[in-house]
Amino acid sequence: MRQSQLDLLRLHMNPGIGRATLFKLYRHFGCFSAAVKASSSAWQQAGIRADLHATLLSPSAPALRAMQGKIAAQDISIISYWDDTYPALLKTIYDPPAVLYIRGNLPDRDCFAIVGSRKATPAGLEVARELAGKLAAQGICIVSGMARGVDSAAHQGAVDVQGNTIAVLGCGVDHIYPRENTRLYHQIIDRGAVISEHPPGTGPVARHFPARNRMISGLARGVLIVEATAGSGSLITADFALDQGREIFATPGAIRHPNSQGPHQLLKDGAQLVTDSSDILQALWPELLTARKPIRASIPPAPAPRPPVNLNQESLTVYQLLGEIPLHHDEIARKCALTPMNLSAILLDLELRGEAKQLPGGHYIRGSLSAF
CATH class of the missing domain: 1.10.10.10 (Winged helix-like DNA-binding domain superfamily/Winged helix DNA-binding domain)
Known part of the structure; x- marks a missing residue:
């Protein structure tokens, strides 16, 4: 681990030092190495409380050494807002993370976000998986939050076609949440990255998830909502996308199904209708469309169930x-x-x-x- 990364880690492991304080320190001292060497009075001149300086971990602190070991063992990367490898589009949002922890490798590709209900219908899961697969096959990186339902289906769609995908977590990158996504988690690392603004060891705390949604939309040129109830957290991502100047898309659904309420309201408010991946490509990457194909209905009538034969x-x-x-x-x-x-x-x-x-x-x- 480079000295600059170790100094950043020392700062970020302090419970009182968050995104805003890291930005203050960097603006005042020019780098984190200078910040950790500075005196308490110098921190106060930077507008930072003296007690935060007093609790700064020493370079030999057991907790810091344990964290270094965990990061090395799991091949976790650390980058800051000021690094060249920081995602360029994420830098443009109002409140970008000061630090990112990464497992895998951030693809150097345009990104598109697909999010939706954790309790999606089978049709919604298939829509998310197919659309993600079609976009990933065109070289577009799929971003989502690795939650149950639509998020998992979107990641899986990208993996199915050997495409790139990024999972933004509301916990440390060493936590697989939900646990049922263990296999998918490792597939995502192989095809892209799992990232978080929280240090390894941070558990899945409810208050972290709305904030991570700003990162999902911040990484992407557009956001698609596939199924969401009226109060769904997916709509928070749409709100962030709107504030960040991103394009918002939504898929239609059954008019009386609760999961259709969110997308239908977005469509009423001006979101772009999606029934096929070409709708997204036409809006954001028209150069990838070689020929306009007829759009098929997103959810055609299901065939009648066949009676099982010879089952014990x-x-x-x-x-x-x-x-x-x-x-x-x-x-x-x-x-x-x-x-x-x-x-x-x-x-x-x-x-x-x-x-x-x-x-x-x-x-x-x-x-x-x-x-x-």
Whole structure:
């Protein structure tokens, strides 16, 4: 770790030193190395309380050494707002993070954000996954928050086509949240990066998530909302996007479904309608459109369910439990009184028969209900 990074880490590990204080220190002293060497009175001249200087960790502090070890072991990078590698578009927002912790590598590509409901419908998950895949296949990096539902589907869509994706976390980059996204987390690192403005070791605290939404929109040229209730946190991302001058997009949905309320209100307020990836490309990257293709409906009518054939009693029980609402593997095992190993074998058999479909995050629905 470079000395400048170590000095930044010493400052950022102080509980009282946040984004605003780091900006003050850098503006006054010109670099963080000079700031940690400065006296208490010099800090006061910079407009910073003397007690914060008094609690600054020493270079040999056990907590600092432990953090260095964690960062080295997990290959975590640290960059500040003043580094050349800091994302250029993120620098332009009103309140950019002073420091970023990164696992993986930030792709040097244009970014587009896709966010939405944690309790998305199967159709919404498929829409997010397909749109993300089509954009990623065009060389566009997909940004989201790795939450359950639409966020996970968007990341998975990029991974499916070997595209780039960035997950912005509301916790430290050493925390996988939710835990069910462990496999996806490592896939994202392989195809891009997980990033956070919080030091490693920071848990998923509720108050961190609204602030991370400004980073999701800040990294991207545009933001797509796929399913969101009227009070959804995804709409906070849309608000940030509006303040940051980003383009806002929304997908339509069933008019009486609660998850359609957010996107429909955005469309009424002037968001751009999306039924196909070409709508996004036309608005932001028209040069990538070689020919305008007919737009198909985002959610065509689902085919009628096919009756299962030759299922034993355990498989039939699992099949009958599956439906339109995604169920997690653990929940299915509990409700059907099956061991995880037995359930995995049954689900694999049902998938091969077309009677079940796996969704991002270890969720399953009945196969005949997937229609996009």
